[in-house]
Amino acid sequence: MSSIDESQPPGPAEMDKRFEPKQYEPAWQRFWREHDLFRSQTRRETDRPSFCILIPPPNVTGRLHIGHALQSSLQDLIVRWKRMQGYNALWLPGTDHAGIGTQLMVERQLAAEGTSRQEIGRERFLERTWAWKQQYHSNIREQLERLGASCDWSRERFTMDDGLSLAVRTAFVRLYREGRIHRGEYMVNWSPGLQTAVSDLEVESKSVRGKLYRIAYAVEGSDQKLVVATTRPETMLGDTAIAVHPADPRYQALIGRHAILPLLGRRIPIVADQAVDPEFGSGAVKVTPWHDPNDFEIARRHGLPGLRVIGFDGRMTAEAGPSFGGLDRFAARERVLEALRELGLLVGVDDHVHNVGHSQRGGEPIEPMVSKQWFCDVGDMARGALAAVRDGRIELQPDGWVKTWEHWLESIRPWCISRQLWWGHRIPAWYTPDGECVVALDFEEAAGLAGTRELEQDSDVLDTWFSAALWPISTLGWPDEDSEDLATFYPTDVLVTGFDILFFWVARMAMMGLHFGGDVPFRRVHLTGLVRDARGEKMSKTKGNVLDPLELVDEYGADAVRFTLCALDSPGRDIPLDPERMAGYRAFGNKIWNATRFALSRIGDARVPEHLDAVGLAAPERWILSRFSRTAGFVNDRFEAFRFDEACQRLYHFFWGDLCDWYIELAKPALFGDETSRPRVAEVLLWVLERSLRLLHPVMPHLTEELWHRLPGIDHSGVVAVALARYPEPEPKWEDEELEQRFEALQQVVSRVRTLRTERGLERRARLGLWIEGGVEREVAFVLEQGDLVRSLALLEELRQGAGPKDAVRDRVAGVELAIEVEAAKLGEVERERLGKELERIAGETRSVEARLANPQFVDRAPGEVVAGARARLAELEQRRAVLAAQLAGH
RNA sequence: GGGAGGUUAGCUCAGCGGUAGAGCACCUGCUUUACACGCAGGGGGUCGUGGGUUCGAAUCCCCCACCUCCCACCA
Numbered sequence: 001m002s003s004i005d006e007s008q009p010p011g012p013a014e015m016d017k018r019f020e021p022k023q024y025e026p027a028w029q030r031f032w033r034e035h036d037l038f039r040s041q042t043r044r045e046t047d048r049p050s051f052c053i054l055i056p057p058p059n060v061t062g063r064l065h066i067g068h069a070l071q072s073s074l075q076d077l078i079v080r081w082k083r084m085q086g087y088n089a090l091w092l093p094g095t096d097h098a099g100i101g102t103q104l105m106v107e108r109q110l111a112a113e114g115t116s117r118q119e120i121g122r123e124r125f126l127e128r129t130w131a132w133k134q135q136y137h138s139n140i141r142e143q144l145e146r147l148g149a150s151c152d153w154s155r156e157r158f159t160m161d162d163g164l165s166l167a168v169r170t171a172f173v174r175l176y177r178e179g180r181i182h183r184g185e186y187m188v189n190w191s192p193g194l195q196t197a198v199s200d201l202e203v204e205s206k207s208v209r210g211k212l213y214r215i216a217y218a219v220e221g222s223d224q225k226l227v228v229a230t231t232r233p234e235t236m237l238g239d240t241a242i243a244v245h246p247a248d249p250r251y252q253a254l255i256g257r258h259a260i261l262p263l264l265g266r267r268i269p270i271v272a273d274q275a276v277d278p279e280f281g282s283g284a285v286k287v288t289p290w291h292d293p294n295d296f297e298i299a300r301r302h303g304l305p306g307l308r309v310i311g312f313d314g315r316m317t318a319e320a321g322p323s324f325g326g327l328d329r330f331a332a333r334e335r336v337l338e339a340l341r342e343l344g345l346l347v348g349v350d351d352h353v354h355n356v357g358h359s360q361r362g363g364e365p366i367e368p369m370v371s372k373q374w375f376c377d378v379g380d381m382a383r384g385a386l387a388a389v390r391d392g393r394i395e396l397q398p399d400g401w402v403k404t405w406e407h408w409l410e411s412i413r414p415w416c417i418s419r420q421l422w423w424g425h426r427i428p429a430w431y432t433p434d435g436e437c438v439v440a441l442d443f444e445e446a447a448g449l450a451g452t453r454e455l456e457q458d459s460d461v462l463d464t465w466f467s468a469a470l471w472p473i474s475t476l477g478w479p480d481e482d483s484e485d486l487a488t489f490y491p492t493d494v495l496v497t498g499f500d501i502l503f504f505w506v507a508r509m510a511m512m513g514l515h516f517g518g519d520v521p522f523r524r525v526h527l528t529g530l531v532r533d534a535r536g537e538k539m540s541k542t543k544g545n546v547l548d549p550l551e552l553v554d555e556y557g558a559d560a561v562r563f564t565l566c567a568l569d570s571p572g573r574d575i576p577l578d579p580e581r582m583a584g585y586r587a588f589g590n591k592i593w594n595a596t597r598f599a600l601s602r603i604g605d606a607r608v609p610e611h612l613d614a615v616g617l618a619a620p621e622r623w624i625l626s627r628f629s630r631t632a633g634f635v636n637d638r639f640e641a642f643r644f645d646e647a648c649q650r651l652y653h654f655f656w657g658d659l660c661d662w663y664i665e666l667a668k669p670a671l672f673g674d675e676t677s678r679p680r681v682a683e684v685l686l687w688v689l690e691r692s693l694r695l696l697h698p699v700m701p702h703l704t705e706e707l708w709h710r711l712p713g714i715d716h717s718g719v720v721a722v723a724l725a726r727y728p729e730p731e732p733k734w735e736d737e738e739l740e741q742r743f744e745a746l747q748q749v750v751s752r753v754r755t756l757r758t759e760r761g762l763e764r765r766a767r768l769g770l771w772i773e774g775g776v777e778r779e780v781a782f783v784l785e786q787g788d789l790v791r792s793l794a795l796l797e798e799l800r801q802g803a804g805p806k807d808a809v810r811d812r813v814a815g816v817e818l819a820i821e822v823e824a825a826k827l828g829e830v831e832r833e834r835l836g837k838e839l840e841r842i843a844g845e846t847r848s849v850e851a852r853l854a855n856p857q858f859v860d861r862a863p864g865e866v867v868a869g870a871r872a873r874l875a876e877l878e879q880r881r882a883v884l885a886a887q888l889a890g891h
Numbered sequence: 892g893g894g895a896g897g898u899u900a901g902c903u904c905a906g907c908g909g910u911a912g913a914g915c916a917c918c919u920g921c922u923u924u925a926c927a928c929g930c931a932g933g934g935g936g937u938c939g940u941g942g943g944u945u946c947g948a949a950u951c952c953c954c955c956a957c958c959u960c961c962c963a964c965c966a
Contacts, residue, residue: 017926205963212966230966243966277965285966294964354966368964400895404961407894411962499961530960534903567914568904572896574959576903580915587928598925645905649913664925672924751932757920758932764921795923848910858946866909866947 015600015710019593021557021586025702029145037723038083038150040090042484051087052489053079054472054522055151056497056505060095060158061102061136064143066531066539066577067498069549073562074526074569074644075496076149080698081639082493083150084727090489091150092475094157095140097133099424099464100194100361106132106423122422129423133158143550148558148701150723155485157475159467160425167474168467169428169441171516175376176439181417183429183437185372187296188416192314192329193362196420197373199463200413201504203357203366210356214282214348215340217242220258220267226251227347229281231354232291233340234333236261237320238309239268241287243298246272248283262345263336264321271302290370310367329367374418374427374460378511382409385510388520394510395524397642398571401502408503415508417463424461431456469508472521479516486517495522502527526642528569534578547577555579559700560586566699567648588652589703592696595660596707599685602671606682607713608690614734618677619786620666621684623743625734627658628688633730635695651696659692662747669792686711691728698727738778745779745814746786752813753794756820759831767797769821771804775879776815783816810887812880835888839881846877 032038043050053075058068075091083089103117106129110116117125137158144151157164175181188197213233216225228242242259244251255272268287275298276285289299289306299306309320316332318325323339324332340346357366386409388394389402396402418427429439430446433454440446447453467474476490477483491513497506506525513521532538533545540546552561556579563585568575614622631654638647663685670681690711697704701723708714708722719725753770756762770790772780780801783790787799804810804819811818849870852858859867 015925018928019926228966232966275965280965287966292964292966294966297964355963398896403894407962502961536903536959570905573904578903578915581903583928584914587926590926590928594926594929596925601925649905653913660925661930668924754931755933761920764923764931845910852909852947855946861946862909869909 015593015597017594017597019590019703021559021589021702022554024706025146025148025553025558028702028705029148031705031721032150032723033145033153035720036154037721038091038152039154040152041088041488043488044484046088048086048088050488051079051082051089052492053091053494053496054475054492055091055093056495056501057094057096057157057159057468057471058140059098059101060133060140061105062098063139064147064549066547066549066552067528069147069552069561070528070531070565070569070575071496071498072144072147072149073565074528075494076147076562076701077566077644077698078494078496078639080150080701080723081727083723084694084697084725086726088488090152090155092155092157092489093141093144093149093151093153094471094475095137095159096464096468097158097160097424099419099421099461100196102129102133103421103423104194104361117422125422146550146553146558148562150701155475159464159471163477164467164470164474165425166441167470167478168425168462170479171470171512172428172462172466173439173441174516180378180381181374181376181439183372183374183418185370186375186414186416187293187368188371188373189357190312190367190369190371191359191362191364192312192367193359193364194421195312197371197416197418198359198361198366199416199465202360204360205355206358207353208356210352210354212281212350212352213337213346214350215262215286216345216347217259217262217286219254219270220260224254225347226254226259226270226284227282228284228286230286231352232288232333233336234316234324234329235288235291235309236286236336237264237316237324237332238288238291238307239266239286240289240299240304240307241268241302242270243273243276243285243287244270244283245276245278246274248276248278250278250283262343263323263339269302269304271298271304273298273301291368293368296370306370308369310369312369312371314367373416374429374458374462375414376417376466377414378412378508381511381515382412382507384514385409385507388510388514393520394522397524397526400572401499401527404502405507409507415463417466418458418460419463420459421461424464425467427458427460427462429458431458465504465508468505469512470516472509472513473517490517490521491519492522493524495525497525497527498530499527500530524642529572529574531565531575531577534576534580536574536576547579552579552582556582556586557589557702559589559703562701563588563648563699566644567652568645570645571643585652588656589700591656591660592693592700592703592707595655595664596689596693596710598664599682599689600710600712603682603686603712604675604678606679606686608686608711609683609713612684612687617680617684618670619739619743619782620663620789621681622734622736623666623739624658624663624688625684625731626736626740627654627663628691628728629730629732629734631658632691632695632728636727636729639698648699651699655692655696659688663688665793666789669788686713690714694722694725695728697722697725742779742782745816746783746790748814749783749816749818750790750794752811752818753796753820756809756822759834760822760828762822765795766823768795769804769808770794770796770799771808771819771821772799772801773803773810773817773819775812775817779815807890810883812876812883815876817879817883832888835884839884839888842877842881842884846874846881849874849877 079089079091107117189203191198210231212229212231214227214229216227219226226242239261254270257270258267259270261268275294287295287298289295289304290308291310307319309317310329311317314329316324316327324335327335337346359366386406389396389405396405428441429437431437432450432452438446438450440449446455472492476486478486509521537545549561560582564582631650634650635647667681667685670677693704693708705722772784784801791799805821808819808821853870
């Protein structure tokens with residue numbers, strides 16, 4: 001107990017009228033940390049069932065953005081809920097080294113110092129980057145903690161930790177030895193800006209307004225010109241053939257002959273290939289094998305040589321000839337066109353809109369070119385991942401993503417996994433002086449295999465997503481097959497992430513998890529939408545509409561931020577985030593605060609009861625317990641279905657509507673009354689409040705923790721925090737459908753009286769008398785039985801059964817006919833109008849229901865209860881019409 | 892060219908077979924012994940267009956229109 005007291009927030013015993021998240025949120029974060037509440041256990045240490053979520057690791061040097069806040073809120077909600085359900089729940093945190101991103105940041109820093117990575121060399125550059133990582137890596141943890149994340153920080157991982165690095169090397173070596181990884185010269189996407197190859201996924205195709213140029217090539221041994229169409233004239237310098245469709249009648253005679261490449265005078269063959277579309281351009285295609293993926297394939301089929309005319313820096317090479325070598329690729333284009341124009345060989349220029357691949361990161365056009373790289377052939381692993389989703393071992397939510405998943409995995413191509421970067425996992429391959437390649441776990445093994453220590457390691461690093469693909473197994477201890485964590489938590493249960501990395505990450509984890517882990521890496525994947533601004537626009541720095549989650553936490557409190565994000569997470573939708581909405585949920589927090597404050601001020605000596613005995617409770621108590629039970633059932637069910645939005649709506653309306661607006665008001669007479677009724681009512685109020693705090697805890701952990709600890713009678717030596725309290729479940733014995741219906745009538749009667757005050761512009765406390773004149777027996781009896789409560793809620797002078805004064809205002813609500821005595825009972829103009837409108841509405845609905853009932857097909861085919869419902873509705877409409885019509889006629 | 896999603900109250904969105912809901916915004920009253928981050932009451936929608944299925948459609952099916960996003964080597 002004493003240790004708890006020490007880390008209790010220092011807040012005053014007296015509660016302020018307004019809650020102030022800043023005063024207690026950091027204190028509870030510290031409390032959780034100091035009590036080490038979220039450390040999970042291995043199966044050796046506990047027999048509780050396990051539950052595991054792995055964090056999608058943020059960039060180690062990054063700052064959390066609003067998307068992280070969304071995903072973290074959802075992950076924390078899930079893991080807190082499961083933990084409270086008694087699971088050995090683990091939310092494993094960590095960070096990613098983010099190869100390109102981090103390297104670029106450090107390079108930028110070097111540039112500012114007037115140097116570069118090339119200048120300082122690889123070793124010093126890596127030292128710098130590690131230092132940079134050390135400096136920033138605690139930021140992510142701090143930021144997650146400020147959101148209230150209940151991660152097990154003792155298990156924090158970083159993709160370049162020793163253990164994870166070993167996992168990466170092990171996976172690489174095994175895949176290599178299985179023949180799934182190989183090195184070769186193929187067409188890759190080259191980013192001249194980043195100076196590295198990138199994978200297909202890192203290329204974004206953008207529609208570009210360009211030109212289609214028609215260039216005339218001379219045919220050898222004739223005066224004939226062969227016109228080809230191209231969008232990239234500069235690549236002609238690397239042409240090694242012209243291709244036409246084999247069946248194209250225009251070019252039959254030319255197949256097998258040669259053309260002379262303009263500008264360079266090279267003799268190139270004219271070949272026939274199916275890939276050529278006779279309808280496009282001139283029907284003849286220039287073939288540049290080393291700078292176009294299609295041409296590469298054509299060249300392979302025809303055994304054509306390739307020439308590198310564009311270098312890795314985006315400039316033309318010496319192969320491009322003396323006039324062009326050294327020029328930037330775009331400058332070369334102009335120069336080539338100019339030269340062709342002079343020679344009269346540029347025979348046409350048309351506007352042409354086409355798609356050009358751009359580097360996702362750098363933004364510049366990607367240069368397709370042949371390069372020696374490492375590739376991972378994921379074909380059969382992809383089939384495994386495909387099957388896992390098809391047969392439900394992995395559930396994607398929303399399931400609309402299944403098709404996308406299938407399409408991508410069915411048409412998957414080898415994955416280019418090498419990057420010409422320095423920051424990352426260096427490829428575990430060594431070369432002997434003879435150029436022999438040895439793949440091994442480390443230098444010693446490589447030396448043993450090669451029979452020499454004169455080895456040079458491959459200079460490339462692996463794609464960041466390669467290590468990310470191993471995250472589910474590597475963080476849990478793989479390749480150590482005896483790892484207790486792996487045995488306890490693998491397969492993990494839930495993955496929450498954005499759809500934008502479905503292929504980059506999720507699919508690849510599925511492949512690697514199945515391959516190395518022997519099972520799916522996670523059973524369910526919850527894909528979130530994109531967080532947008534209040535108007536639904538994408539957040540971007542240039543637009544200046546970026547919302548920083550930590551600033552939002554400062555302004556509204558972490559719980560309000562979390563509640564908002566969870567409440568807006570509806571499947572398949574982007575999330576428009578309006579700070580106004582967050583203010584609304586901050587108000588909700590304040591409501592919870594004040595409800596508790598009120599309860600604490602009126603409960604006397606009552607304590608939160610261990611068990612609640614239903615016997616002898618009055619109707620309002622039985623009612624709120626019934627509502628609570630149904631809410632608990634609903635919330636659990638919606639959490640289970642990952643419908644956090646629906647769960648949050650229900651929590652909000654239960655607490656604010658049922659508990660505050662109605663129950664607390666209903667309980668007030670007893671709470672302010674004598675000692676006969678007060679203790680029991682106070683107990684129920686405390687009980688419901690305490691259970692409600694538990695119910696709300698996964699969404700609003702700080703506030704619920706703060707308030708829960710203020711409630712009297714909780715044995716904190718048993719359960720030190722609400723974070724570890726049992727999550728409420730529905731209690732069917734308290735659910736009372738009939739009682740809830742009767743209460744509905746009571747509520748409507750009270751509302752009708754209140755409406756009348758507004759209609760008549762009466763004083764809030766104007767003396768009113770209410771007569772219950774008739775109606776449905778059950779409801780009437782209940783309203784009369786609860787007469788005292790109705791009187792206090794509706795602020796009535798008196799309430800009686802029987803016929804009211806002649807000039808009273810009459811209405812029928814929820815089956816109860818009532819007459820309200822008002823001093824000046826004349827209907828005003830506005831009221832008459834409203835009555836008229838209401839009668840019209842009733843007449844309209846009556847016609848519609850009558851028509852339905854007059855239709856024999858409806859009566860025959862519709863379910864009995866629907867027909868009965870319609871009949872009852874018709875009767876109710878008629879009763880109400882009669883009352884209102886009499887009312888209107890009587891004045 | 893394929894695929895997915897969207898089109899419901901002024902705004903942002905739920906609902907997805909029995910004639911419409913929320914939050915915010917708006918209007919009208921309120922120092923009511925927890926809360927103005929409050930209380931009570933209210934106005935506001937032919938659920939994108941056109942067909943079809945059904946006793947009955949915002950809800951299922953088809954067409955169209957307009958948005959958004961993925962995927963795709965026609966130079």
